[in-house]
Amino acid sequence: MGGGKVAADELRLLIERAERLEEEKKGISDDIKDVMAEAKGRGYDPKAIRRILSIRKKKKEEYQEEEAILEVYLQALGMI
Numbered sequence: 282m283g284g285g286k287v288a289a290d291e292l293r294l295l296i297e298r299a300e301r302l303e304e305e306k307k308g309i310s311d312d313i314k315d316v317m318a319e320a321k322g323r324g325y326d327p328k329a330i331r332r333i334l335s336i337r338k339k340k341k342e343e344y345q346e347e348e349a350i351l352e353v354y355l356q357a358l359g360m361i
Contacts, residue, residue, distance in 0.1 A: 317330065317331075
């Protein structure tokens with residue numbers, strides 16, 4: 282019977298830890314929104330900044346390959 286109590290305690294701790302992390306994640310998300318609002322207020326384009334953040338996460342080769350494919354598709358559609 283004691284094993285069930287230990288498992289329940291362990292489960293509760295894991296859930297509480299996940300809840301704290303969710304709260305931290307929301308706080309960080311709010312902070313990022315604040316940074317984007319500040320950037321917009323200073324005349325920068327938040328959409329462009331988000332794109333740059335996305336690009337910076339990728340390896341140079343991965344980004345270049347994606348851009349090359351995009352260019353081929355845009356040319357095929359007569360958009361460039």
